[in-house]
Amino acid sequence: MLFNSIEFALFLPIVFFLYWYVANKNLKLQNLLIVVSSFFFYGWWDWRFLGLLVFSSLVDYSVGIALLHQEDQKKRRLFLTLSILVNLGMLAFFKYFNFFVDSFTNAFSFLGHPIDARTLNIVLPVGISFYTFQTLSYGIDVYRRKLEPTRDLVAFLAFVSFFPQLVAGPIERATNLLPQFYVKRKFDYAKAVDGLRQILWGLFKKMVIADNCAEYVTKVFDDYSMLNGSTLFVGIFLFAIQIYCDFSGYSDMAIGTARLFGFSLMRNFAFPYFSRDIAEFWRRWHISLSTWFRDYIYIPLGGSHGSRFMIVRNTILVFVISGFWHGANWTFIIWGLLNALYFLPLLLTKNNRSHLNTVAEGRLLPTIKEFMQMTFTFLLTLIAWVFFRANTVTTAFAYLRNMFSASLFAVPELIPWRTFIAVFFFLGAEWLQREKMHALEFSHMKLSPVMRWGAYTAIVFIILIFGGKEQEFIYFQF
Numbered sequence: 001m002l003f004n005s006i007e008f009a010l011f012l013p014i015v016f017f018l019y020w021y022v023a024n025k026n027l028k029l030q031n032l033l034i035v036v037s038s039f040f041f042y043g044w045w046d047w048r049f050l051g052l053l054v055f056s057s058l059v060d061y062s063v064g065i066a067l068l069h070q071e072d073q074k075k076r077r078l079f080l081t082l083s084i085l086v087n088l089g090m091l092a093f094f095k096y097f098n099f100f101v102d103s104f105t106n107a108f109s110f111l112g113h114p115i116d117a118r119t120l121n122i123v124l125p126v127g128i129s130f131y132t133f134q135t136l137s138y139g140i141d142v143y144r145r146k147l148e149p150t151r152d153l154v155a156f157l158a159f160v161s162f163f164p165q166l167v168a169g170p171i172e173r174a175t176n177l178l179p180q181f182y183v184k185r186k187f188d189y190a191k192a193v194d195g196l197r198q199i200l201w202g203l204f205k206k207m208v209i210a211d212n213c214a215e216y217v218t219k220v221f222d223d224y225s226m227l228n229g230s231t232l233f234v235g236i237f238l239f240a241i242q243i244y245c246d247f248s249g250y251s252d253m254a255i256g257t258a259r260l261f262g263f264s265l266m267r268n269f270a271f272p273y274f275s276r277d278i279a280e281f282w283r284r285w286h287i288s289l290s291t292w293f294r295d296y297i298y299i300p301l302g303g304s305h306g307s308r309f310m311i312v313r314n315t316i317l318v319f320v321i322s323g324f325w326h327g328a329n330w331t332f333i334i335w336g337l338l339n340a341l342y343f344l345p346l347l348l349t350k351n352n353r354s355h356l357n358t359v360a361e362g363r364l365l366p367t368i369k370e371f372m373q374m375t376f377t378f379l380l381t382l383i384a385w386v387f388f389r390a391n392t393v394t395t396a397f398a399y400l401r402n403m404f405s406a407s408l409f410a411v412p413e414l415i416p417w418r419t420f421i422a423v424f425f426f427l428g429a430e431w432l433q434r435e436k437m438h439a440l441e442f443s444h445m446k447l448s449p450v451m452r453w454g455a456y457t458a459i460v461f462i463i464l465i466f467g468g469k470e471q472e473f474i475y476f477q478f
Contacts, residue, residue, distance in 0.1 A: 001044040003199075003253045004207055004470065011041065012257065019261055020187055027184050031158045034181075034261070038161035042127070049125040052090060057160045059086045060135040064142045064149030064156075076143060083139035087132045094125055096328045127167035129325060133292055135160055138174035140296055147175050155181040164257040168250045168475040170268040170288035177265070185262030195259030197440040197456075202252030204459050205245035209426050211468030212419045213242035219414070221389060224399045229408030232399060234415065236382050239389050241423050244273065246474045247286070252438055271434045273427075274359050276373035278342040278380060279352035289325070293318050304347060315347060316340045326388070331396055335387040342380055358435050422466065 001007050015037045023029040043050050063083040070076050138159075141147040150156050159178045165171075220227060220235030227235075251268035258265045272284035282290050301314045316337065323336020346352040359374065360366040366374065383400065390396035433439040440459075442452060 001041050002470075002473070003250065003257075004203060007044065011037075012260075016260060024187075028154060030185065031152075031154045031181055034158040034163070035154060035161060038158070038163035038166060041163040042161065042166055045126050049128075052125055052128065053131060053161060054157075056087060056090065056132065056135050057157055059083060060139050060160075061150075061153060061156045063139050065151070067139075067142050068149045080139055080143040084136065087136050091128060091132050094128060096324075130169050130171055131160055131166060133171050133289075134174075137171075137292065137296065138178070141174055147178070150178060152182070162258070162263070164254040164261075164263075165265055168247070168254070168473055169286075170251060170254065170266050171292055172265060172288070173292075177263070180263050188262065191259045191262075194441065195256040197442070198252045198256030198259070198438045200456060200459055201438050201440045202249040202256065203463055205249035205252065205426065206473070207463050207467035207470075208422055209419075210242045210246035210249060211471045212416070212422065212466070213238040213245070213468075214471045215468060216414070216416045216419060217242055217389070221395075221399070224395075224402060227402075227413055228410045229403045229405045230410050230412045231414055232403035233382075233408060234412050236386055236389070236399075236403070238416075238419065238423070240273070240378075240382055240385050241426075243385070243388070243474055244269070245426070246471075250473050250475065267437065271358075271430055273378055273381075274374055274431065274434055275377050276355045276359055276370060277346055277351070277377055278339065279346045280355040281377055281381065282339070282343065283356075289322070293322055297321065308348065311347065312344060315344055319343065329391075330393050331387045331390055334393060334396070335384050338384045338387065342384070361435065418466070 001011060015033070019030055019033055023033050039050055039053075042053060060083055063079050066079045067076055070079065138147070138156075142149045155178065158181050159172075159174065162172075162177070217235055217239045220232060221239075224232055224235070248269040255265045255267070266288055268286060268288050270284040270287065272281050275281035275284055298314055298318045301317065302310050303314060304311050319336040319340035320333055321336070323332040323334070323339075326332045326335070343352070346354075359370050386399050386403075387393070387396045390399060429439045433441060440455075
């Protein structure tokens, strides 16, 4: 079920009514309603994969109970290993089996010993990368004694399957989200209204910006060999906007929807294209995943402590794993490696935490230096995005070679003017609101009801009139 679908427009108010007007006096009934609603939401795509979701949840719930009663460190490690093997085993089979088989056969063919190995027709369960990491964090945190394991199975199932963020995040930590299922929720009108604003902005980003960009980007990448360099540059520029608006739009809708039910999800994007270096970009892009890799892989490996070799090793490893998490294709691995190469000079010179504040904080415009820093960082991300978007490594290098030709300075062959106008309006709105949680957060402004409702109405009409052809969310494939 898509957030931008008629089905969800019917589903949400029904669940909202039952949650606040039927089950509002019974916490366990509210949690059970969330579980049932979430299973229905997830099963809308393919009910057969509900078994995987339930199985993964039961494994980690049982591991948590086992760790609660176990003090022997060897046995505790055994239970944690079981959780990791089960979760990563499912992820590896459904997402990476064919990739490993193809890579294996290609390697032998390259060495002159071709072998015949068959791949399987495997359907990737929607959201498996997200809920797998979410349940893994629970087991690891219980093992580390950072979290008391729950005995409440319904609350745990609600935590894992919570429908606003089940399919594409944010990847929640059990330490943040699970305790919220233990306490009685009270309807907060102000939070609910702000949640609706964030949902509206997410819909605008997805339907008006991302979906319109998607049509142009697809044309450019399909015909890249016949287009000039400037057109290819426009194509990758609009892909950068598309993937940001597509994914952050989903996160906005997820966070806003959760607020309607009294829950607070972690922020997943913080205006990343206004970053002054790559380190700042990664603090602002897909925050829930970046911090997950930091806390559960990078720091346990030693982080930025130890020898220079270890620092370089840890950084490259985390970025490559991050790329591999996104998809079973060498293009994603190169994308991760490229970002590691961008990041390492900042880390090795200890400049990776130079920009912890918001750019041009308290000012309307950035300085010339800040503008140049943002431009350079954005250009680096564009080059990396080519590998993320291309179907093969060969295609990515060919795209870059054609783009960085003399025709880069020619007039673009295809210019989607309406999309460009929408993009620059969007970027302007986000720039003005970059110190807030989202672009429609008006709590700090003294706006009259007429102005506020005028803005909401205008955005609704823009969505209805200029919304592009419906496209599936990009991150559903991960």
